[in-house]
């Protein structure tokens with residue numbers, strides 16, 4: 001099946017539409033930024049809250065991870081998506097941009113490369129990139145939505161990931177069908193369970209194999225995630241008893257007030273309440289472990305950001321002027337390691353409670 005047919009198949013399966021398709025005002029980063037940073041709001045600015053605990057504000061501590069967003073194309077249209085991804089999106093990273101990323105990964109010796117999207121596997125150069133990354137010896141992470149593994153044209157994807165020792169980080173917001181389908185679309189839970197069984201059959205998710213299968217939980221609504229260790233124990237028990245499934249670990253992630261989740265909050269009239277919850281739960285012990293302090297994020301065009309969230313809000317690394325990955329000379333690379341992080345009120349999503357990152361909670 002060619003990419004166009006795959007897209008049409010995905011459209012038929014989708015349950016919602018993107019903000020872009022709906023011509024929703026919050027489809028633009030500028031309008032999201034205006035809402036979040038409104039001077040009329042009495043809520044504190046994130047930079048001021050950080051300043052009370054860290055002189056000089058938030059800065060990078062190292063550079064060991066590159067998160068590469070391969071595009072906004074996805075076979076799903078989840079209600080909370082911070083990327084506004086979907087089947088009709090056309091933004092996908094070109095191979096030349098991947099080569100620019102590989103050049104930096106090799107020069108710096110980046111330890112972790114985190115492939116995200118959209119559904120990163122729908123990028124037509126995904127498998128080529130994985131093969132090139134494997135040669136660098138880095139840890140390769142694929143943020144997989146699970147349903148892509150049974151999408152026509154991708155039936156051999158799970159075996160490809162296993163053969164290349166790609167770590168799978170898979171979204172499963174609940175071990176109950178109704179909750180998962182409510183957030184991610186009708187039928188997603190059943191397909192996700194089938195995909196997890198397939199990954200288990202390939203050796204993923206068992207403690208005595210090197211094939212890592214991490215699950216990701218995020219709340220269905222405007223709540224904070226529960227304790228990560230306790231929820232992991234519940235997932236382990238329920239998925240084993242109900243479906244005979246095994247997995248390596250669970251990450252709990254807070255819903256960021258960005259894009260489709262921001263639009264949901266606005267529509268339900270719960271935006272102020274949710275932001276206040278995040279602000280009231282600000283935990284300074286999370287500041288050391290924030291993921292932006294050790295990574296860079298690359299968008300589908302090759303521009304650099306502190307994280308995927310800043311990418312979606314169009315807040316470029318270092319401030320106003322965009323930096324392309326191909327322009328990173330040794331001096332600029334060195335500067336990245338201690339740069340000031342660009343922050344906004346959305347960052348309260350990373351510091352609430354136990355904190356949140358692409359690797360789950362950051363403080364216990």
Ligand code: SF4
Pocket residue numbers: 074075076077078080081082083084085086117118119145
């Ligand atoms: S949350 Fe993930 S799977 Fe869902 S639409 Fe967004 S990118 Fe796709």
Ligand code: SF4
Pocket residue numbers: 290291292293306307308309310341342343344346347350
């Ligand atoms: S959203 Fe989170 S990861 Fe991104 S810059 Fe803010 S604190 Fe850092």
